[in-house]
Amino acid sequence: MVHDNGWTNKGPHQHHHLLEKLSVKGHQVVVVEYDHLWRTRDGSARSPHISGESVRTGVRRFYDNADVTCVSPPFIKVPLLDYLSLAATFRRQIKQEIQRFHPDVIVGFTGVISPFWGATLAEEMHIPYVDYWLDATDQLVPEGFLRPLARVIQRSTVKKATSVLTLSETLREYVIQLGANPSTTQVLPGGVDLRTFDPSAIDSQRMRDKYGLGKDALVLFFMGWIYDFAGLQEAVLELARYREVRPDLKLLIVGEGDFYPRLQEIVRENHVEESVVFTGKVPYTEIPELIAAADIALLPAHDNEIMRNAVPIKIYEYLAMHKPTICTKLSGIMREFGQNCGILYIEEPNDAVGVAANLTREDVQTLKMQAKQFIENYDWDKITARFEEMLTSLVEPSHRAARLDGKPMSEPDETNHVDNKQLPVHLGALIRKLEAFRRREISR
Secondary structure (H helix, E strand, C coil): CEECCCCCCCCCCHHHHHHHHHHHCCCCEEEECCCCCHHHCCCHHHCCCEECCEEEEEECCCCCCCCEEEEECCEECCCCHHHHHHHHHHHHHHHHHHHHHCCCCEEEECCCHHHHHHHHHHHHCCCCEEEEECCCHHHHCCCHHHHHHHHHHHHHHHHHCCEEEECCHHHHHHHHHHCCCHHHEEECCCCECCCCCCHHHCCCCHHHHHCCCCCCCEEEEEECCCCCCCCHHHHHHHHHHCCCCCCCEEEEEECCCCCHHHHHHHHHHCCCCCCEEEEECCCHHHHHHHHHCCCEEEECCCCCCCCCCCCCHHHHHHHHCCCCEEEECCHHHHHHHCCCCCEEEECCHHHHHHHHHCCCHHHHHHHHHHHHHHHCCCEHHHHHHHHHHHHHHHHHHHHHHHHHHCCCCCCCCCCCCCCHHHCCCCHHHHHHHHHHHHHHHHHC
């Protein structure tokens, strides 16, 4: 797998569940990754300017018997130069891992640079390449001026891919518009581990006691990466408005992110410290209990380019715990889940708290029953089996084609390591190649 993010930085997301479960089933899984959060860490400005190659074996995050190898290429730890250096070292690293591990298939998740090189090298070496889209990734590039270039690169990647998978039907339409082949582009939805997220087996009171949430409190719940477009600022402001008439309303926020410090300031500025509980980042093993402690789950995100086609896995986890879920009308979620599924759709982020506050007991019970019935077909074991079957169907034809062509699946290489000392070399030439590539694509 090739990935522009760090395997252990965020999540769990789709790829964590699928690939860890495949490793549990006996498949060898190698991830070429990049620590994309290096800029946000304390002391990053004083750290060495070149991050060396790293290899971690036996990595597992969510499943006890998982065994994933994570490999990171070297890169220059200077903003923007990190991307430019990775454009060179990702290629070297991916090629090296192909020659070392001889993969049957390469899968690219959520990225721009590594999926491009994964698709390019897979094409050269007659290896099936699957491009899996969880988001409109070009919109996640922090630097807005680079997003058009990211989109150009992604257009080339989806055209090279043997198969393209998306998390939702709206994302499928998005990548087809980008240039993916409609006949080889299909939806593989998210899922949930129904054994882990089993409300009948979890104590809902323990986390309430831990965080001082009384039995009579109406606990609203959010978990995930805290962006400025997550809708939590609006939720906090509405909570402040309801403070006098509904002192039982509480908001439990699990996670961290770019907007986390500012959100804490907004809570203090509006004097709702007793109504909002921040847990920060917690172990994944605590998530089922934290959801169990809540009464109603929230996803009050803004309807922007990033969220419009997204289908966050947390929605499946909320529904597995039979939690009524209040969500803005995002086209990806509405098309994936539809109606009568345990989700109440709202027009704007600032509607979430008011709608939650006015739900009756009958409303809540109806939504719980809808959630329970909907989620039964979304167990991770079933989704993983479908993914495994898709990959297997691609592998056998590729081996046959390679034998007929008389070409090896990969070529020998004398390179064993990416040399950190060579990193700054030829960056000027690399920039010229990227610019020429961009111009060619735009001219089309």
